[in-house]
Amino acid sequence: xxxxxxxxxxxxxxxxxxxxxxxxxxxxxxxxxxxxxxxxxxxxxxxxxxxxxxxxxxxxxxxxxxxxxxxxxxxxxxxxxxxxxxxxxxxxxxxxxxxxxxxxxxxxxxxxxxxxxxxxxxxxxxxxxxxxxxxxxxxxxxx
Amino acid sequence: xxxxxxxxxxxxxxxxxxxxxxxxxxxxxxxxxxxxxxxxxxxxxxxxxxxxxxxxxxxxxxxxxxxxxxxxxxxxxxxxxxxxxxxxxxxxxxxxxxxxxxxxxxxxxxxxxxxxxxxxxxxxxxxxxxxxxxxxxxxxxxx
Amino acid sequence: xxxxxxxxxxxxxxxxxxxxxxxxxxxxxxxxxxxxxxxxxxxxxxxxxxxxxxxxxxxxxxxxxxxxxxxxxxxxxxxxxxxxxxxxxxxxxxxxxxxxxxxxxxxxxxxxxxxxxxxxxxxxxxxxxxxxxxxxxxxxxxx
Amino acid sequence: xxxxxxxxxxxxxxxxxxxxxxxxxxxxxxxxxxxxxxxxxxxxxxxxxxxxxxxxxxxxxxxxxxxxxxxxxxxxxxxxxxxxxxxxxxxxxxxxxxxxxxxxxxxxxxxxxxxxxxxxxxxxxxxxxxxxxxxxxxxxxxx
Amino acid sequence: xxxxxxxxxxxxxxxxxxxxxxxxxxxxxxxxxxxxxxxxxxxxxxxxxxxxxxxxxxxxxxxxxxxxxxxxxxxxxxxxxxxxxxxxxxxxxxxxxxxxxxxxxxxxxxxxxxxxxxxxxxxxxxxxxxxxxxxxxxxxxxx
Amino acid sequence: xxxxxxxxxxxxxxxxxxxxxxxxxxxxxxxxxxxxxxxxxxxxxxxxxxxxxxxxxxxxxxxxxxxxxxxxxxxxxxxxxxxxxxxxxxxxxxxxxxxxxxxxxxxxxxxxxxxxxxxxxxxxxxxxxxxxxxxxxxxxxxx
Numbered sequence: 018x019x020x021x022x023x024x025x026x027x028x029x030x031x032x033x034x035x036x037x038x039x040x041x042x043x044x045x046x047x048x049x050x051x052x053x054x055x056x057x058x059x060x061x062x063x064x065x066x067x068x069x070x071x072x073x074x075x076x077x078x079x080x081x082x083x084x085x086x087x088x089x090x091x092x093x094x095x096x097x098x099x100x101x102x103x104x105x106x107x108x109x110x111x112x113x114x115x116x117x118x119x120x121x122x123x124x125x126x127x128x129x130x131x132x133x134x135x136x137x138x139x140x141x142x143x144x145x146x147x148x149x150x151x152x153x154x155x156x157x158x159x160x
Numbered sequence: 161x162x163x164x165x166x167x168x169x170x171x172x173x174x175x176x177x178x179x180x181x182x183x184x185x186x187x188x189x190x191x192x193x194x195x196x197x198x199x200x201x202x203x204x205x206x207x208x209x210x211x212x213x214x215x216x217x218x219x220x221x222x223x224x225x226x227x228x229x230x231x232x233x234x235x236x237x238x239x240x241x242x243x244x245x246x247x248x249x250x251x252x253x254x255x256x257x258x259x260x261x262x263x264x265x266x267x268x269x270x271x272x273x274x275x276x277x278x279x280x281x282x283x284x285x286x287x288x289x290x291x292x293x294x295x296x297x298x299x300x301x302x303x
Numbered sequence: 304x305x306x307x308x309x310x311x312x313x314x315x316x317x318x319x320x321x322x323x324x325x326x327x328x329x330x331x332x333x334x335x336x337x338x339x340x341x342x343x344x345x346x347x348x349x350x351x352x353x354x355x356x357x358x359x360x361x362x363x364x365x366x367x368x369x370x371x372x373x374x375x376x377x378x379x380x381x382x383x384x385x386x387x388x389x390x391x392x393x394x395x396x397x398x399x400x401x402x403x404x405x406x407x408x409x410x411x412x413x414x415x416x417x418x419x420x421x422x423x424x425x426x427x428x429x430x431x432x433x434x435x436x437x438x439x440x441x442x443x444x445x446x
Numbered sequence: 447x448x449x450x451x452x453x454x455x456x457x458x459x460x461x462x463x464x465x466x467x468x469x470x471x472x473x474x475x476x477x478x479x480x481x482x483x484x485x486x487x488x489x490x491x492x493x494x495x496x497x498x499x500x501x502x503x504x505x506x507x508x509x510x511x512x513x514x515x516x517x518x519x520x521x522x523x524x525x526x527x528x529x530x531x532x533x534x535x536x537x538x539x540x541x542x543x544x545x546x547x548x549x550x551x552x553x554x555x556x557x558x559x560x561x562x563x564x565x566x567x568x569x570x571x572x573x574x575x576x577x578x579x580x581x582x583x584x585x586x587x588x589x
Numbered sequence: 590x591x592x593x594x595x596x597x598x599x600x601x602x603x604x605x606x607x608x609x610x611x612x613x614x615x616x617x618x619x620x621x622x623x624x625x626x627x628x629x630x631x632x633x634x635x636x637x638x639x640x641x642x643x644x645x646x647x648x649x650x651x652x653x654x655x656x657x658x659x660x661x662x663x664x665x666x667x668x669x670x671x672x673x674x675x676x677x678x679x680x681x682x683x684x685x686x687x688x689x690x691x692x693x694x695x696x697x698x699x700x701x702x703x704x705x706x707x708x709x710x711x712x713x714x715x716x717x718x719x720x721x722x723x724x725x726x727x728x729x730x731x732x
Numbered sequence: 733x734x735x736x737x738x739x740x741x742x743x744x745x746x747x748x749x750x751x752x753x754x755x756x757x758x759x760x761x762x763x764x765x766x767x768x769x770x771x772x773x774x775x776x777x778x779x780x781x782x783x784x785x786x787x788x789x790x791x792x793x794x795x796x797x798x799x800x801x802x803x804x805x806x807x808x809x810x811x812x813x814x815x816x817x818x819x820x821x822x823x824x825x826x827x828x829x830x831x832x833x834x835x836x837x838x839x840x841x842x843x844x845x846x847x848x849x850x851x852x853x854x855x856x857x858x859x860x861x862x863x864x865x866x867x868x869x870x871x872x873x874x875x
Contacts, residue, residue, distance in 0.1 A: 019728030021689045026720045030289065032175040032200040035792070048791060050798060051242035057175040058242040059202005061289050069730065076620060077607070077687030082721055083622060099194035099201040115792030117736045139732050146173065146204050148741045149797055156734030158784065159732035160854050160874035162585030164546045169577045178363070191362060193369060212587065219477060220464070220544030225578055226479060258363030260307045282589050291312045292368055299305030301355065302589035303425050303445035316718065318604040318629040321506070334505060336512060337671035343604040344671040345631005347718050385623035385630040401506030403450045432602065432633050434455045435511055442448030444498065446568050446588035459861065461747040461772040480814035486747040487814040488774005490861050528766035528773040575745065575776050591871030593832045598863045641873065648763060649750070649830030654864055655765060711875050731875035 018071040022139065023078075025066050025085045029098035032059040033114040036103075057101065063144040064093060066127065068136035080136035088134065092126040116145050120153040128155070161214040165282065166221075168209050168228045172241035175202040176257040179246075200244065206287040207236060209270065211279035223279035231277065235269045259288050263296040271298070304357040308425065309364075311352050311371045315384035318345040319400040322389075343387065349430040350379060352413065354422035366422035374420065378412045402431050406439040414441070447500040451568065452508045454495050456518045458527035461488035462543040465532075486530065492573040493522060495556065497565035509565035517563065521555045545574050549582040557584070590643040594711065595650075597638050597657045601670035604631040605686040608675075629673065635716040636665060638699065640708035652708035660706065664698045688717050692725040700727070733786040737854065738793075740781050740800045744813035747774040748829040751818075772816065778859040779808060781842065783851035795851035803849065807841045831860045835868040843870070 034057050035049035045053040052058065066089055070079040096106055102114040108126065112118050120143045131138045144150040177200050178192035188196040195201065209232055213222040239249055245257040251269065255261050263286045274281045287293040320343050321335035331339040338344065352375055356365040382392055388400040394412065398404050406429045417424045430436040463486050464478035474482040481487065495518055499508040525535055531543040537555065541547050549572045560567045573579040606629050607621035617625040624630065638661055642651040668678055674686040680698065684690050692715045703710045716722040749772050750764035760768040767773065781804055785794040811821055817829040823841065827833050835858045846853045859865040 022724040032202040056244035072689040077685030101199035113792030117787040152737040165581040215546040220542030256363030260358040295308040342673035387628035399506030403501040438451040485816035530771035594867040644832040649828030
């Protein structure tokens with residue numbers, strides 16, 4: 018059997034802002050534009066989690082998608098959905114709530130549970146709007 | 161020439177919550193669920209504005225789409241994009257920021273400018289997530 | 304308050320075939336084409352359920368979307384998802400499993416529960432593939 | 447049996463421009479903007495054709511989707527796909543190639559063949575870009 | 590000239606189930622959940638086939654997309670569309686009809702014909718639902 | 733901090749044809765099919781530009797998306813939108829206007845401005861229709 022990549026999609030809706038307390042309002046607006054709005058804005062985020070592995074001869078599965086979905090729901094959707102990324106999420110506290118920073122933290126939360134369930138996390142894609150998304154390979158640079 | 165319907169799509173990203181100050185936190189959560197989160201959540205909203213009319217023999221247009229887009233941008237996108245629907249929007253002040261209420265207020269803002277530009281507003285569709293949207297025909301009930 | 308239309312989307316995956324036992328295989332293939340394949344085929348179905356009403360001054364809602372979702376899940380998704388529309392679904396027994404017939408039966412199942420929950424069912428859209436869908440207004444003909 | 451609406455989607459790619467020979471270049475640009483570019487531009491058009499009727503007890507169909515698809519392909523896709531709407535299409539000659547005008551002409555081409563095949567054409571939706579589309583009900587105004 | 594990757598999308602609709610005859614019904618349901626339903630379920634599958642190569646100075650093409658489409662239609666769509674993946678497909682006989690297994694078999698069918706037509710198959714993406722898909726690089730692990 | 737990939741989407745609408753003046757009409761049609769139509773056809777093109785880098789501790793950004801968008805708009809959208817790819821675009825003159833050739837030229841235009849703005853261009857995806865797209869990694873072959 019050869020390596021196959023499987024991906025599971027989940028969604029969450031959240032508020033955030035891009036704002037540094039140690040900068041003036043003007044400086045924040047200059048760098049972050051409308052994303053710095055004091056009273057927050059928000060998005061429908063979509064996350065795609067990719068796991069690679071060899072399909073099991075027993076099941077034909079790289080990993081049971083239900084297990085993968087359960088891990089994402091417990092570690093990502095539950096803490097982020099209908100939340101404020103700056104205020105409500107312990108593992109994002111003290112950092113800028115940019116999509117880049119979120120995807121790195123999410124990686125660190127789901128990598129181990131996925132490994133325990135028999136999969137190898139290799140990519141996360143986090144879509145913020147129809148016009149922008151980030152991808153993270155655990156720091157690796159495949160291209 | 162016969163009546164044709166034209167639709168323009170625009171998008172905005174905003175924070176909101178569904179919460180009544182005169183209810184307890186428990187009552188709010190019972191009715192509004194996770195949407196009542198104190199610290200807000202948010203969405204990528206998509207709005208579709210439909211205008212009907214007879215195509216002009218001069219232009220082939222029911223209405224110039226650029227004019228329609230300009231009206232939506234001035235009256236809807238500018239005041240709502242990257243804003244907090246509960247806190248930042250004068251014309252939504254004092255009301256529950258449900259998608260139903262937003263679409264009614266948006267109708268009242270863009271109906272007159274569209275009429276001045278020669279079109280007749282007949283429908284607004286406001287998409288909150290991939291799983292829900294509202295439609296408003298100015299209170300009319302075509303079906 | 305004026306009438307607003309709200310729509311909830313849900314999905315299910317099912318097998319079916321278009322086949323009449325009282326016709327020959329050839330006749331079935333002539334009328335139904337590849338859809339008559341003896342061993343079934345299937346689809347990712349998407350259903351959009353539209354309810355109209357006046358937003359409640361208490362909640363800003365035409366109807367609580369969670370209630371609407373719960374009704375669709377109980378009456379449509381649970382009996383149809385990962386099922387064979389010809390064999391597994393009591394309320395489709397004895398009829399051709401065309402999308403037209405399914406949408407009529409679904410209407411009759413969800414109309415009353417939605418009314419009890421305070422909404423008025425006015426439209427169901429059932430998408431079979433990216434290239435075809437049906438819409439049903441309870442037999443009404445708005446256009 | 448009660449009335450159901452069925453819709454078939456097809457696509458075509460075409461060039462066009464919005465330009466009047468009896469206007470100056472400046473006047474064309476003022477009215478039609480970049481769409482007046484002398485050397486043409488183009489779109490991936492998507493057309494949705496909706497037919498209503500009562501499902502046949504024999505087939506469960508309002509109309510065989512294959513027949514509907516064949517009519518659209520013969521009358522719309524074949525003459526418009528990979529064509530120049532201003533230069534190559536006899537039934538669009540001498541008119542402004544606006545989406546409004548195209549949809550009206552398409553209606554007149556497919557209404558009779560659909561009726562002969564047993565369906566009643568009630569709506570055409572023609573999508574030009576993700577940001578705009580037109581709808582035509584044969585001149586009727588359902589809302 | 591430098592290497593470019595081109596991708597062609599095709600679709601097919603099929604029934605399948607995930608079920609092992611050497612397991613009890615209970616064991617099947619425990620592992621495969623609703624996917625083990627005895628009477629099948631189905632999906633609208635979407636396949637994306639990616640080929641790499643240097644654009645020909647003669648045509649500007651890595652490979653003629655029509656040739657690529659013809660190969661996919663002959664080798665994948667024809668044998669799988671409106672079929673039962675467990676029962677109707679010789680090259681899937683005797684194996685679990687998981688998306689992982691299907692994509693591996695499809696690779697082996699189209700690799701040689703694509704090579705003969707001058708292209709190098711490098712990736713297949715097979716989408717089962719909006720929430721899950723698999724990707725296969727012929728066993729290679731680019732990330 | 734570890735490497736993250738960010739992607740920005742933009743769109744443009746353009747006309748083109750695939751045609752060689754040194755070939756007969758018949759030869760052009762044999763190779764390029766309907767794409768060789770003398771009077772042009774067109775598409776809604778969608779471009780996805782991917783940049784990699786380490787998120788800045790100051791901003792949480794790999795690169796400011798507004799800067800990336802501005803570069804794409806200036807170097808790609810402005811010269812290509814509502815244009816004829818064969819006639820109106822200096823940097824495409826004298827070459828076949830295949831999607832492969834376009835993506836290579838676009839790469840060369842935006843690589844340096846992105847580098848100046850602090851990012852590293854690593855991928856461009858150019859979507860011509862829902863059924864085909866090209867990807868370019870600057871000639872690199874990550875898989």
